[in-house]
């Protein structure tokens with residue numbers, strides 16, 4: 001069995017810098033068109049000069065590996081120092097989106113990130129993104145209550161929902177991407193939100209749940225992660241997973257698009273320092289999403305309709321959200337079992353497990 005599909009975009013990747021980018025670049029830049037390259041590097045990409053430099057680095061690697069379809073879309077990070085002027089100048093310097101990771105929520109957001117409790121003070125920056133014609137991408141998790149109590153990781157996305165609603169109401173003219181949705185409730189919110197609101201969905205939340213990845217240590221019920229699958233937002237419950245698959249494979253999906261949120265770390269950083277993020281190569285992710293579509297829909301739909309829905313999720317809806325032209329090239333997927341190989345020092349998503357489809361290289 002074979003399927004010809006439209007070339008995918010991957011609008012959420014952490015390429016990193018230094019040694020790491022040299023190792024992982026070809027895995028994250030091949031087989032894809034537009035790729036949103038997140039700027040939460042150790043020195044944040046939060047101003048025009050950094051945007052230009054990072055984009056140049058990525059284009060240099062594109063030339064080195066001769067990846068003709070790869071189009072890097074660099075983000076400018078929101079910080080407590082951001083202003084509408086910095087956003088405008090960064091877009092002029094080549095930024096294709098603004099990225100907001102609230103303070104203390106994930107890698108690189110630490111002290112510089114804007115807390116959800118203060119986000120309303122920065123709505124002018126989100127409006128500036130809209131005026132410049134680029135989307136505002138946001139990670140929605142509340143890590144601490146207003147009086148500093150840490151919130152359980154499983155509950156953080158739910159606790160951010162009032163802030164999502166406030167921003168949607170107060171920034172009506174900017175395209176807002178609700179990044180890496182992991183819960184039923186946030187997916188429902190995006191489904192019924194105005195047409196400028198999109199949601200991105202990462203493969204790990206479609207294929208894993210928290211249950212095999214937590215070990216409960218009785219009697220205090222505190223949980224521990226399988227650190228290799230630790231990511232933010234953390235993996236959720238079976239109901240959440242079912243909802244995400246229903247949204248992505250729906251006949252009339254106009255809101256949800258696919259991402260990997262690939263975020264590589266060295267093995268020691270995962271096991272010892274418990275860094276959040278999973279490294280998902282495109283040649284693993286693309287056939288796995290196809291597999292989800294194929295096996296969920298094949299008893300009900302013709303292959304042509306499955307391809308149409310897959311193309312919406314993998315390529316077309318992200319192009320609509322970001323105003324990118326549609327990819328006019330195709331990939332051939334072939335039904336064939338293969339085992340995902342590992343990589344020295346960097347743990348790989350689905351490593352050692354089988355995938356039932358493969359990208360056929362020309």
Ligand SMILES: [Zn+2]
Pocket residue numbers: 012014038261263
């Ligand atoms: Zn991310």
